[in-house]
Amino acid sequence: MTTDHIVTRFPPSPTGYLHIGGARTALFNWLFARQRGGKFILRIEDTDKERSSDQATRAILESMEWLGLDWDEGPYFQSERYDIYTSYIERLIEAGQAYHCHCSPEELDIRRAEAKAKGLKPKYDGKCRELGLGPAPGSVVRLKTPQWGETQFNDMVKGAITFNNDELDDLILKRSDGSPTYHMAVVADDISLGVNYIIRGDDHVNNTPRQILIYKALGEPIPQYAHVPMILGPDKTRLSKRHGATSVLAYRDMGYLPHALINSLARLGWSHGDQEKFSREELIQKFSLENVGKSAGVFNAEKLLDLNAYYIREAADENLAVLLPPFLKGLGIEAPEEKKLKGAASTLKARSKTLVEMAESALFYFQDQVKYEENGDKKFLKPDVLDLLNDLNGSLKKMSDFNHAELEKLFITFLDEKKIKLGKVAQPLRVALTGKTVSPGIFEVMDVLGKEEVSARISRAIDHIKAKA
């Protein structure tokens, strides 16, 4: 499998957190490489010193790790690879494919404005193209792009795309401060790292012919391209902070499971018939660029929430018990008991859409003194249930095996003796035990709480009712 040499990469620029659009691009590259036994490289594009930060880099790596998108090589940092770019630029100049240009940005602005006024394209006019100039302070290096003909490539998701070369101008390869521009750095990196499949957002479609021209000038083989459609916000514009949570880490903090996000991202733009749920292994096995759609899509947060709820209720209690403490801590529960954590997970997993929600619902298990919800208190903790609770508590205290099955048996006899229905005791009991009118099944709750605590909570409710009267 390792013989087919597929190399993909994900090259975020560390100008902010990893957002879900970037995460999906990373996922597609990762899936493609994993499926074909190839290599997945992580590269940090930090050539813009002004906007890059270490903090952003750390957030990106943390996001990738949380999602489980492991990389085989890197992270490479472009800022540490300037020698490589310089050597490629030298190669281009020596081959006569690039030239030094002495035009200043100010001159360029003026000439561009003039061209525009005349209704011409505002591209570089080629003034220094044939002058044979050498390097000078403030000069840049430009690619000598063909002035006629066309550049075509066969995109793996969009099909054949053609550009007229006269639409492209002599783009700058090396800035006046000696640093490489984006196009130069990307191409040099992808060549030197052996990247042969470039899967990226379709905002790069227009950049592709420029980069292909650099490959051609260098005489290097052109990689395969796959441009995946963008992810849009609910208002159908490019996803941004305005649209609320877009950061991968934000979803982690909101109590989402990494796999729910992965599954959701995979299904945004890609499909496999009618299937909605995929395990990680299934994604690797079934992913294909051919089934990536061509049109941009709106990120559906509701569907992600539903998937998250699904994966939570499918998860093993032990796993959830491990994930829960950080969220409980945020609610003031410092050292939750292991047994209760599992109990909470088991009884709450069908009722929680996120781990945050689960932690909130689980609070009553860990509080000694549950706070009675106002409505429940008023409606169910009334003097007329005093005898019922008292008698019940008496019977419960006599139990030797305090578990779900035994409790159910005891209640059948108890209800029979009292000639009442379960509904009559369940709600008052629920409020007594959990403080709320909504909770997991009453037998499950008692099972998790254990005999001592159940009894103590009932006694406390009885005292509370008496105190009210």
Next chain:
RNA sequence: GGUCCCAUCGUCUAGCGGUUUAGGAUACUGGCCUCUCACGCCGGAGACACGGGUUCGAUUCCCGUUGGGACUACCA
């Protein structure tokens, strides 16, 4: 403005000329289950942007219109 890309229920999508009364998911909604709330199960409403072709036959192919998006920097 120019260039490039895109267009099926609100949203994500299946569909790759006839098998379609256009399927699934989500959200919404009616019911069942039931100790509350969920879960689960059954049902409902909801889409091929428009106009021309091509064809015996277009959601599917071609062209145009409209709409949306991207790019157009010594940002990435």
